[in-house]
Amino acid sequence: MPRLLALSGSLRARSSNGAVLRSALELFDGPTGTADIGALPHFNPDLDGEGATPPGPVAALRTAVGAADALLLVSPEYAHGVPGVLKNALDWLVGSGECVGKPVAVITASPFPTGGDHANAQLRETLRMMTGTVVADACREIPAIGPKVDPAAERVTDAPTLADLRTAMTRLAAAVPRPDGAPTDPAPAAGAIAGTTGATV
Structure with missing residues (x-):
């Protein structure tokens, strides 16, 4: 079964x-894990030049990403952009090739x-530049998330959202190549939940 690694923004x-991430992982058919990106130092190429030993948290992230068969990024949006902590993690992966x-x-x-x-x-644009294979049928934008989450359980409880997350995770797993190099299931998937502007939590 494919191994999934998740990064949270x-x-x-x-x-x-975080509730969305935990719910999605529970719907994935295969072993899952999350990467700790909060301990990463600020990206600095001087710490990662040829022959240099990368900082411990960076090496751990690269090892985890390299061992995974698929990646899931779950993130809020701040000021119409990507949270700095997640962009920093991706910066550390740009030149090392794990994606x-x-x-x-x-x-x-x-x-x-x-x-x-x-x-x-x-x-998505950053990941494409990093030559990751963005699985469009597995990407989602979830609006009005507040009432769709149970804060005590820290899980999504809205049935339509859970069903759509299950579809997304199924499509992501299906995009992992078989040993012969072909995708598990190249068939197209259902569309995403979409919205229009904003900032998130």
């Missing part, structure tokens, strides 16, 4: 996007009727 202990050709999905969630569309688009 929110460091809050009890965030709505090359790897299936990846982006999910953004917002309290507004927009789903974090700016951050979602920016993350």
Whole structure:
């Protein structure tokens, strides 16, 4: 079964996007894990030149990403952009190659009727530049996330949203190549939940 690694753009202990991430991982058919990106130093090429030993948290991130068969990025949106902590993590992966050709999905969630569309688009563009394989059928923008989450359980409880997350995770798993190099299931998927503008939690 494919192994999925998730990166969260929110460091809050009890965030709505954290609830989305946990719910999505529980719907993925295969082993899952999350990467700790909060301890990463600010990206500095001087710390990562030829022959240099990368800082410990950077090496750990690269090892985790390299061992995964697919990646999931779940993130809020701030000021119509990607949270700095997540962009910093991706900066550390740009030149090291662990994302090359790897299936990846982006999910953004917002309290507004927009789903974090700016951050979602920016993350997809960055991942394409890194030559990751963005699985469009597995990407989602979830608007009005507040009432769709149970804060006590820290999970999504809205049935339509859970069903759509299940579809997204199924499509992401299906994009992982078989040993012969072909995708598990190249068939197209259902569309995403969409919104229009905003900032998220």
